[in-house]
Each structure stands twice: as structure tokens, then as C-alpha cells.
Amino acid sequence: MKWSVENKVLAGFVVALAVIAMVGGLAYQASYHYIEMSKDMVQNHQDALVSLEEIYSLVSQAESSQRAYLITSDESYYLQQRQAVVSRIWERLAWLKQISPGEPGRQQRLQQIEQRLAARLDILDRVFALRQTRGLDAAREQLLSGAGRAAMEQLHDSVDFAKNEEKNRLKEHTEEAQGYAERILSTLSATLLFVVVFMALLFLRIRREMGERRRAVEALQQSSARIDMLLNSVAEGIYGVDMQGNCTFINPAGLHLLGYQEETELLGKHMHDLIHHTRANGSHYPATECRLYCCLQSHENIHVDDELFWRKDGSSFLVDYWSRPIESNGEVNGAVVTFFDITERKQAEEQRVLLVHELESANEELRNFGYVVSHDLKAPLRAIGSLADWISTDYADKFDDEGKEHMRLLISRVRRMDSLIDGILQYSRVGRVKEVAVAVDINGLVREVIDLLAPPENITISIVNSLPTITAEPTRIQQVFQNLLSNAIKYMDKPKGEIRIACGAENGQWKFTITDNGPGIDQQHFEKIFQLFQTLAPRDRVESTGVGLALVKKIVEMYGGHIWLESTVGRGSTFFFTLPRTTATSS
Amino acid sequence: MKITNKPILLVEDDQVDVMTVKRALKEIHVTNPMVNRENGEEALKYLRNPQSDKPCIILLDLNMPIMNGIEFLRVVKHDAQLKRIPVVVLTTSEEQQDKVNSFDLGVAGYMAKPVDYRQFVEVMRTIDAYWTISEVPH
Numbered sequence: 001m002k003w004s005v006e007n008k009v010l011a012g013f014v015v016a017l018a019v020i021a022m023v024g025g026l027a028y029q030a031s032y033h034y035i036e037m038s039k040d041m042v043q044n045h046q047d048a049l050v051s052l053e054e055i056y057s058l059v060s061q062a063e064s065s066q067r068a069y070l071i072t073s074d075e076s077y078y079l080q081q082r083q084a085v086v087s088r089i090w091e092r093l094a095w096l097k098q099i100s101p102g103e104p105g106r107q108q109r110l111q112q113i114e115q116r117l118a119a120r121l122d123i124l125d126r127v128f129a130l131r132q133t134r135g136l137d138a139a140r141e142q143l144l145s146g147a148g149r150a151a152m153e154q155l156h157d158s159v160d161f162a163k164n165e166e167k168n169r170l171k172e173h174t175e176e177a178q179g180y181a182e183r184i185l186s187t188l189s190a191t192l193l194f195v196v197v198f199m200a201l202l203f204l205r206i207r208r209e210m211g212e213r214r215r216a217v218e219a220l221q222q223s224s225a226r227i228d229m230l231l232n233s234v235a236e237g238i239y240g241v242d243m244q245g246n247c248t249f250i251n252p253a254g255l256h257l258l259g260y261q262e263e264t265e266l267l268g269k270h271m272h273d274l275i276h277h278t279r280a281n282g283s284h285y286p287a288t289e290c291r292l293y294c295c296l297q298s299h300e301n302i303h304v305d306d307e308l309f310w311r312k313d314g315s316s317f318l319v320d321y322w323s324r325p326i327e328s329n330g331e332v333n334g335a336v337v338t339f340f341d342i343t344e345r346k347q348a349e350e351q352r353v354l355l356v357h358e359l360e361s362a363n364e365e366l367r368n369f370g371y372v373v374s375h376d377l378k379a380p381l382r383a384i385g386s387l388a389d390w391i392s393t394d395y396a397d398k399f400d401d402e403g404k405e406h407m408r409l410l411i412s413r414v415r416r417m418d419s420l421i422d423g424i425l426q427y428s429r430v431g432r433v434k435e436v437a438v439a440v441d442i443n444g445l446v447r448e449v450i451d452l453l454a455p456p457e458n459i460t461i462s463i464v465n466s467l468p469t470i471t472a473e474p475t476r477i478q479q480v481f482q483n484l485l486s487n488a489i490k491y492m493d494k495p496k497g498e499i500r501i502a503c504g505a506e507n508g509q510w511k512f513t514i515t516d517n518g519p520g521i522d523q524q525h526f527e528k529i530f531q532l533f534q535t536l537a538p539r540d541r542v543e544s545t546g547v548g549l550a551l552v553k554k555i556v557e558m559y560g561g562h563i564w565l566e567s568t569v570g571r572g573s574t575f576f577f578t579l580p581r582t583t584a585t586s587s
Numbered sequence: 588m589k590i591t592n593k594p595i596l597l598v599e600d601d602q603v604d605v606m607t608v609k610r611a612l613k614e615i616h617v618t619n620p621m622v623n624r625e626n627g628e629e630a631l632k633y634l635r636n637p638q639s640d641k642p643c644i645i646l647l648d649l650n651m652p653i654m655n656g657i658e659f660l661r662v663v664k665h666d667a668q669l670k671r672i673p674v675v676v677l678t679t680s681e682e683q684q685d686k687v688n689s690f691d692l693g694v695a696g697y698m699a700k701p702v703d704y705r706q707f708v709e710v711m712r713t714i715d716a717y718w719t720i721s722e723v724p725h
Contacts, residue, residue: 371682375650378679382702383603389704390610411703418702425681433683 005209012202016195023191030184038177044099045170048106049163051096055113056159058089059120059152066124070131070139082128086121093117105169109162116158120151235340239271240326242334245293247271257341259311271337275309278316292323292337299325299332305342317341370428374421381421385414416545420533423547426479427532430554435473442467442481445474446501449481455489459497467503468510470579476555481514483548484575488516490544491537509561509578517572526565552577588643588718594620596642598630598659599677600651607704608646608677611711619643627654631662634669642672644718647694649678649685657685660692671724675714 062085069078093114100106127148131139231238237254239247247266250258258275260266266274272287279285287293295302305320321339325332392399392407399407443466450461470477481501488499500515521529521536528534530553533546556563556577567573588595595612599605605623612621622642624630631654633639645663649656656676663669673695678685681699689697696714701707 375679378702379601379604379650382607382679382700383601385702386603386607386610386704386707414702422681 009202009206009209012198012205016198016202019191019195019198023188023195027184027188030180034177034181034184038174041173041177042170045166045173047099048096048166051092052113052159052163052166055089055092055096055117056156058085058092059117059155061085062089062121062124063148063152066128070127070136070143073136082124089117089121103169105165106162109158109165113155113158113162116151116155120148120155123148123151237339238336239266240334240336241271241292241296243296243332245270245272245287245296248334254339257311257317257339258309259313259315265312275311276307277310278308280306280308280318292321292335295323296325296335301325309339318343318346320345367428367432370424371432374425374428377421378418381414381417385411385418388414419545420547423533423545423551427547427551427554430476430479430551431558435475437471437473439469439471440474440477441469442477442503445478446481446485449478449485453482453486453489455497455499458495459489459492459499461485461499461501464500464502465504467501467512468581470510470581472559472579476558480552480555480577483552484514487548488514488518488573491518492516493519505581506578508581510581511576511578513574513576515572515574520569520571520573521565521567522569523567526567530563588617588619588715589721589723590643591618593643594622594640596630596633596645597621597623598625598627598645598651598656599623599648600625601648604648604700607707608711611704611708612715614708615712615715617711617715626651627656627659627662629653630659634663634672643723644695645672645674646677646714647674649676649680649689657688657692660689660694664692673718673723677710 062082065078065082065085069075069082072078093110097107097110100110127139127142130142231249231251234251235253237251237257239250239254242248247269250260250263250266255261255263255266258266270287272285272290272293276290276292277285291302291304291307301322301324303320303322307319307321308316309319309321310316318341319339320342321337323335323337326334326336388407388410392404392411396404443463446463446467455461485499485501489497494517498517500513502513502515504511525536529536530549531546532550534550535544535546537544553563556579560580561578563575563577565573565575595617597605597608599608609621612619622633622639624633630645634641647656647659656678660674663672663674670693674693675696675698676689676694677698677700679700686697696717698710698714701710
């Protein structure tokens with residue numbers, strides 16, 4: 001069993017109290033015992049001392065009474081007095097014996113005293129008998145013999161000895177009692193010290209506990225203040241419900257969203273009946289089917305974004321809400337619901353979906369447009385081409401030179417139209433037709449392109465440094481190099497043409513450069529040349545569709561790269577383009 | 588053509604294209620009779636007619652109304668009677684997907700129609716040369 005701090009402290013106090021009570025009891029008992037013992041002992045010894053003194057003095061008194069009788073012969077007074085004294089002596093002795101049952105030493109000494117007393121009284125009796133039988137002289141003679149004096153001295157010695165013994169015993173007993181008292185005192189002190197230390201420790205423990213408790217209370221206050229601040233500042237509505245679905249709290253945003261003024265308007269109310277009673281289609285929403293209520297029973301988290309909440313004024317709004325069970329001591333005792341108005345979001349979403357759909361269909365139309373137009377344009381074009389060819393063949397003898405020239409021009413325009421359509425087809429195919437991206441060795445690819453283009457002998461194409469391998473669609477990369485290189489070749493105006501290809505890494509991208517010493521391009525045309533069907537030379541001089549650079553730009557940008565150029569008119573141009581170094585895949 | 592008595596079936600809707608093929612064949616001295624049908628459906632009718640001569644080769648356009656070339660191929664190549672007749676696609680389309688579909692359906696060749704008539708004659712000459720040398724099952 002785990003002891004709570006309260007129980008520990010209580011147990012500590014109980015132990016301390018028990019120890020104090022025990023020590024107090026013992027001390028009282030010991031002191032009482034000490035006092036009683038001391039009192040009896042001292043009394044006993046003092047009684048003994050007094051009695052011994054008395055016995056001795058009584059013997060002296062008996063002697064003197066007898067002496068007086070011897071002289072006066074007055075039996076009525078002195079003799080009686082003597083007899084009374086003797087009986088009193090025996091009485092005292094008997095009493096002394098009686099108060100000394102546990103004192104063997106004293107018993108022994110009393111026995112000696114008794115013997116000597118008897119001897120002394122015997123001498124007295126003998127003198128007394130002589131006085132009565134033979135007269136005063138005989139008694140005096142007997143007295144003079146000194147036997148009585150000697151016996152008296154012996155008695156005196158015994159009594160003295162006994163008295164000394166009594167004094168010694170008294171002293172011994174007193175010392176013993178004092179020792180006992182000291183032991184008790186030291187035990188008492190040790191125990192009290194223990195109790196003091198124990199109480200001090202207990203006090204420290206309580207103080208620490210109180211410190212912790214104070215800090216905990218402060219932390220609790222802080223966290224509670226923080227929670228209040230959060231609840232008050234969030235834009236989402238937040239409310240709590242108990243297991244019956246009744247409101248336990250609601251934050252200001254929640255009140256605002258639901259159109260209430262005071263928290264008290266909702267506290268204790270059944271939230272479903274107030275704000276969730278009707279479905280979006282207008283039908284009644286029974287609490288038993290309410291997802292909030294069900295999740296309360298099943299202790300689940302839920303997220304719903306397709307239902308309505310109802311305001312105080314009877315209007316409703318589309319809501320997005322979460323509900324999470326509240327646990328306390330391992331038991332679910334309610335839930336917290338977080339919600340916000342998503343009417344605008346829903347509208348925006350709907351608009352976005354609509355827009356995306358429109359865009360998609362427009363895009364799809366555009367894609368198909370290029371393809372269909374190209375195909376449908378080609379068939380009649382081919383027919384024109386064929387027919388023109390037949391006419392010029394079959395009726396060759398009917399045409400004059402001018403007619404023949406017109407037919408030639410007609411056929412050449414058909415060819416140009418055909419290549420324009422091919423250009424559109426190529427251009428529209430980029431991004432529409434996907435190839436598998438593979439590792440493309442640009443070195444090899446560029447050499448193949450150069451072979452394909454078969455540049456005239458006066459033009460040298462050199463690869464300045466080793467070109468990288470990138471992951472891309474091979475056809476597209478080939479189109480890029482083929483168009484850029486064929487342009488450089490096609491427009492070359494110098495007797496000794498030089499075209500250089502280089503590549504370097506820059507900002508995580510490959511930067512390719514293709515430099516020529518051709519005619520160069522005026523800066524005002526830099527943008528125009530990348531537009532579809534734009535050419536700078538008249539088509540009759542240089543056969544060009546104006547698709548090439550537009551195609552290159554489209555491909556490079558599809559891979560996330562850029563294309564630009566630097567050029568000096570008369571000196572040549574450098575085309576730059578970048579491709580990502582990491583796996584370049586068309587999006 | 589190796590077999591000269593069997594007709595060539597041209598499935599083509601464009602009148603000038605039909606004329607072009609006829610003229611080109613004449614120019615390269617192919618003497619086989621030529622049968623022209625305007626779309627896949629008409630061509631199938633011809634092929635399935637027991638009275639008509641089975642062609643030695645089918646020249647097929649892809650872009651046609653009613654039943655296009657690919658649809659026609661799907662039917663022909665699943666027909667045990669017809670699937671061994673060699674089909675050469677003659678089309679404007681240079682679309683990768685059209686090529687893939689055609690070869691998936693077992694065409695014998697895929698030729699793009701050049702705009703230039705002279706080039707077209709060369710294409711026809713090549714087809715003729717090939718089918719003069721190539722063996723065909725009877």
C-alpha cells in the first residue's frame with residue numbers, strides 16, 4: 001500500500017506522541033518508585049537509629065532507677081520505674097526486629113545487642129536480688145566489682161556499631177537511589193532528544209511538502225490562467241459536455257458563433273437539443289443518432305465537417321467540429337467539442353472545384369485542339385500537295401515558265417505549312433505525352449545530335465568539359481540540344497564557325513551553355529525569339545517554323561529550369577539553360 | 588506484290604488520298620486490283636462477304652468516320668479468318684500512342700503519309716518491294 005504524505009505525517013505524530021507518553025509514564029513511575037523507596041528506606045534507617053539510641057538510653061535509665069532504688073529502697077517508685085523501663089526496652093527491641101525483615105545484617109546485630117542487653121539486665125537483676133536478700137552492702141560490693149560497667153560498655157559498643165552500620169546502609173541506599181535517578185534522567189534525556197530530532201525531521205518534511213504544494217498551487221493557477229487565456233483568445237468555438245451531453249463550459253468564441261451573450265445561457269443545457277437538433281436537409285436529428293453523442297458513449301475522437309449548428313436566433317451555419325473525450329482518473333466523464341463556421345470555406349471550396357474543373361477542361365480542350373487541328377489540317381494539305389504535283393507533272397507541257405514557278409511556290413508553301421503543323425504537334429506533345437525518365441548521358445546524347453545534324457565542314461562543334469548524366473525523358477533532352485545546335489548551325493554567318501558546349505554546377509543545378517560566333521541577336525528580340533512561330537529571318541531565306549526555341553523553353557521550364565541568352569550583334573550568342581541536379585522529372 | 592491476282596484493300600475515306608495511292612501504285616507498276624472502302628465497318632463487310640476476293644494486303648488509314656483504324660484492327664486481329672492478312676497502316680498520325688496501339692494489334696508496318704507526293708511514291712515503292720520479297724501464308 002502506498003502511503004500518502006498525510007498518512008505519513010500522521011503516523012509520525014502518532015509515533016512521537018506514543019514515545020512521549022511512554023517516556024512520561026516511565027519517568028513518572030520511576031520517580032514515584034524512587035521517592036517511595038527513598039522515603040521508606042530513610043524512615044526505616046532513621047527509625048532504627050532512633051530506636052537504638054532509645055534502647056541505650058533506656059538501659060541507662062534502668063541503671064539509674066535501680067541505683068536510686070538501691071540507695072532509697074523506695075520500691076513503690078524507683079522499682080516500678082525500673083520494671084517499666086526494662087519492659088519498654090524489650091518492646092523497642094521487638095519492634096526493631098519487626099521492621100527489619102529484609103535486613104539479615106541488622107537482625108544479626110540486633111541479636112548481639114539482645115544478648116548483651118540480656119547480660120547487662122541480668123547483672124542488674126543480680127544486683128537487685130543481692131540488695132533484697134543480703135542488703136545494700138552486698139549489692140554495692142557487687143557493683144564495685146565492675147561487671148555491670150563492663151557489660152554496659154559492651155552494649156554501648158554493639159549499639160554504636162549498629163548505629164554506624166545503619167548510617168552506612170542509609171548512605172548506600174541513598175547513593176543507589178541517586179544512581180537510579182541519574183540513569184532514569186539520562187534515558188529520559190536521550191528519548192527526549194530522539195523525539196526532538198524526530199519532530200524536527202517531521203517539521204522539515206512538512207515544510208518541504210508545503211513548499212511543493214504551494215508551488216503546485218501556483219503552477220496550477222498559472223496553467224489555469226493560460227487555459228483561460230487560450231479559451232478566450234482562440235477563434236474556434238470550444239465547449240465541454242458531461243456524459244449526458246449537457247454543457248459544462250463554453251468559450252467566448254463559441255458563444256459568439258452560436259449567437260449567445262452569456263455562458264450561463266448554455267451551462268447545464270443539453271447541447272444537442274440547443275444547437276444540433278436539425279439536419280442540413282431540414283429533418284429532425286435525434287440525439288440518439290447524433291455523432292457527437294455516440295462518440296461520447298464510445299469514447300472516440302471524431303471529426304465531422306458536413307453538419308449544421310444552429311444559432312440562438314434560429315439561423316444555422318455549416319460547421320467543422322472535433323470531439324475528444326475527457327478523461328479523469330482513467331474514466332471518461334465528458335467530451336470537449338471544438339468547432340468553427342466553415343460556410344465561407346465551403347463556398348470557396350466549391351468555387352475552387354468549379355474553377356479547377358473549368359481549367360482542366362479548358363486545358364484538355366487545348367491539348368486536343370493542337371492534336372486534332374494538326375491532323376485535320378494535314379489531310380487537305382496533303383491533298384493540295386498531291387494535286388499540285390500531278391497538275392505540274394501531267395500538264396507540264398501546258399505551263400509556261402511563270403506557271404511552272406507558281407506551281408513550285410505552291411508546293412513549297414505546302415511543305416512549309418506541313419512543317420509548321422509538325423511544329424505545333426511537337427510543341428503540343430511536350431507535357432502531353434509522357435516518356436519514362438531514365439538516366440541520360442548528355443555526352444553521348446550531344447554526340448548523337450551532332451551526328452544527326454551533320455554540320456557543314458566550316459563549323460566545328462566542341463564539348464568544353466565533360467557533360468553530366470541526368471534523369472529525364474531522353475527525347476525531350478535531345479530536342480533541347482537539337483534545336484539549340486541546329487539554330488546555331490542554320491544561322492551561322494562566319495566562314496569559320498565555332499560552337500562550344502559547356503556545363504557547370506550552380507546553386508544545386510546544372511547550367512549548360514551553348515556559345516556560337518554567329519550573327520548574334522539584338523537584345524530587343526531576346527523575349528520574342530522564345531515565342532511560338534516567331535522568327536527573325538524571312539522564311540524564304542532561312543526555312544524556319546519558329547517552333548524550335550519555344551519548344552526548348554517549354555521543355556526546360558517543364559523540368560523546373562530556366563533559359564536565357566547573352567548576345568552581341570555580329571559577335572555571336574550564348575544560350576544558357578539550367579536543369580535540376582537532383583532527379584529531374586517532368587511534373 | 589508477290590501475289591498479283593489478289594486485290595489490295597485500301598481502307599481510306601479521303602478521296603484525294605485514294606487517288607494518291609492509286610496513282611502511286613500505277614506509277615510503280617503494281618497491277619493488283621485495288622478495292623477501296625471508306626471506313627472500318629465497310630471494310631469488314633467486304634472482308635466477311637464470301638463472294639469477295641480476300642485481299643493480299645490491307646492498307647489502313649487510322650482517322651476515319653464510323654469505325655476508325657484501331658477499332659477495325661481490334662476486330663480483324665481477333666478474327667481467325669482475317670488475322671493473318673498483313674495490315675500496313677498508312678496515316679498522318681505520328682502519335683506515339685497510335686503506333687503503340689497499332690503494333691500491339693499486330694500490324695505489319697506503320698507508314699506516315701508524307702505531304703510531298705514524290706516521297707509518297709517512294710513509300711509505296713518500299714511497301715511493294717517488301718511484299719514482293721516477303722513470304723505470306725496462303
